[in-house]
Amino acid sequence: MNTIKILAIGDVAGPLALERLAKILWGVRKQYGIDLVIANGENSAEPNGIDSSSGKALFDCGVDVITTGNHVYRKSSAHRFLDDNEYVLRPLNFPSANPGHGDCIIKVKGYRVLVMNVLGQVYMESVSCPFEAIEKCLERNKDKYDVGVLDVHAEATGEKKTIAYSFADRLSVCFGTHTHVQTNDPQILLGRCGYLSDVGMCGAEESILGVKKEAIISKIRYKLPSKFDFAQGKIACDMAIFEVNTDTGCCVSVKNIRIGE
Numbered sequence: 001m002n003t004i005k006i007l008a009i010g011d012v013a014g015p016l017a018l019e020r021l022a023k024i025l026w027g028v029r030k031q032y033g034i035d036l037v038i039a040n041g042e043n044s045a046e047p048n049g050i051d052s053s054s055g056k057a058l059f060d061c062g063v064d065v066i067t068t069g070n071h072v073y074r075k076s077s078a079h080r081f082l083d084d085n086e087y088v089l090r091p092l093n094f095p096s097a098n099p100g101h102g103d104c105i106i107k108v109k110g111y112r113v114l115v116m117n118v119l120g121q122v123y124m125e126s127v128s129c130p131f132e133a134i135e136k137c138l139e140r141n142k143d144k145y146d147v148g149v150l151d152v153h154a155e156a157t158g159e160k161k162t163i164a165y166s167f168a169d170r171l172s173v174c175f176g177t178h179t180h181v182q183t184n185d186p187q188i189l190l191g192r193c194g195y196l197s198d199v200g201m202c203g204a205e206e207s208i209l210g211v212k213k214e215a216i217i218s219k220i221r222y223k224l225p226s227k228f229d230f231a232q233g234k235i236a237c238d239m240a241i242f243e244v245n246t247d248t249g250c251c252v253s254v255k256n257i258r259i260g261e
Contacts, residue, residue, distance in 0.1 A: 002246045004108050005032060006149060008175045008196075009039035009063070010182065010238040013203030013210025014230035015046060018057045020237060021202060024259060025062040032241055036108045038115060040151060040177040040199070041088075042068035043210065047228060049074030052081040055088055065089065065106060067117040069153030069178055070125055072100070091119035091153060093133035103137050105145055111246050114145035118163070120154020120178075130154075130163060138170055147244050149173040157183065157197045168193035172249050173242045175199050180209045182238040186254035194251030200238025205260065207231035234261040 007028070012018060021039075029037065041063075044054035049071050055078075058066055065087045072078070072090045082090055082100030092102030103116045116137055118130040134150065148171040152160045155178060164174040168189040175196045176183075182200025189195050203210030208217075211228045218226040240256045 001252075003243050003252065004035040004111060004113075004147065004246055006036045006038065006113075006173055006242045006244065007032070007034045008151070008173075008199045008240045008242065009037065010198070010200035010202060011040045011042065011177055011180050011210070012044045012058065013180065013201055014043065016204065016230065016232065016235055017202040017210070017237070018044060018054060018061065020235040020261070021061040022057070024237065028239070028259065029062055034241070036065070036106065036113060037063045038065045038067060038149065038151065039063040040068065040153065041066040042071045042153070045075060046230070049078060050081075051075045051078045055081055055085065065104060065115045067115070067151040067153070067177070070119060073098070089115065089117040091117050091127065092137055093119055093128045093130050095128075102133070103141070105141065108147075109246075111146040112144065113147045113149060114141050116148070116150045118150065118152055120152060120156060120159045120163075122154065122156040122159045124155055131166060134163070134167055138167070146246060147172045147249055150175075152176045153178045155179065160197050161195070164193060164195050165189055168195075172244045172251050175240060175242075182256060182258065184256070186240065186256050188251050188254060192250045194242040194244070194254040196240045196254060196256055199240050199256070200258070202237040203235065204231035204233045205236045206233050236260045
């Protein structure tokens with residue numbers, strides 16, 4: 001059986017998380033025999049969002065494709081970076097005229113891997129239908145890929161799983177990002193599509209969403225304005241490994257891992 005191993009990395013929260021990935025990721029690739037690394041980088045820049053500096057740092061760490069989410073346009077300096085980089089994605093269901101693109105095809109061990117990024121609608125900002133965006137993307141790339149991978153950046157686990165099941169017959173991997181909390185539901189849908197509701201986060205262990213906990217408590221408990229600064233301290237990196245049979249396009253195993261300091 002010929003396989004490729006895909007590593008998904010949860011939302012990378014800030015410069016310290018980037019530094020930690022720079023120390024461990026090439027070792028992780030070697031240890032687990034990883035062929036393709038996909039990381040969500042929409043919070044990799046300070047104070048959040050993504051820019052050319054944090055994007056380059058992710059690539060230097062050993063990331064092959066960067067996905068994003070609702071914070072992708074937080075920094076105007078990122079717009080050209082999104083346009084110029086084939087392997088940096090913004091959600092497919094933002095307006096088509098927006099900077100960047102929502103999918104790419106990358107060669108891995110001679111196989112064509114289609115990577116897509118989409119934004120959910122439940123408890124999120126208003127965007128177009130993710131189902132329609134995925135459908136159009138798959139149709140546009142028909143017969144152009146061997147393995148299909150989707151990052152669903154969304155709040156609600158139910159919406160993520162609904163999207164995954166809707167396209168499980170045409171995808172090999174579907175994972176969720178955005179909540180910064182790793183879920184414990186790795187499974188294979190319809191005997192084909194590897195799934196995890198949320199990969200989690202690379203960020204400070206003693207934090208909320210990678211942010212100083214006092215800032216989040218002030219915002220949610222007391223409804224006071226609060227500056228969201230990234231927390232300091234030990235960094236934990238949440239990841240998931242999907243092994244895909246390249247002869248059938250079916251995922252054969254899913255494993256979520258956490259690497260602390």
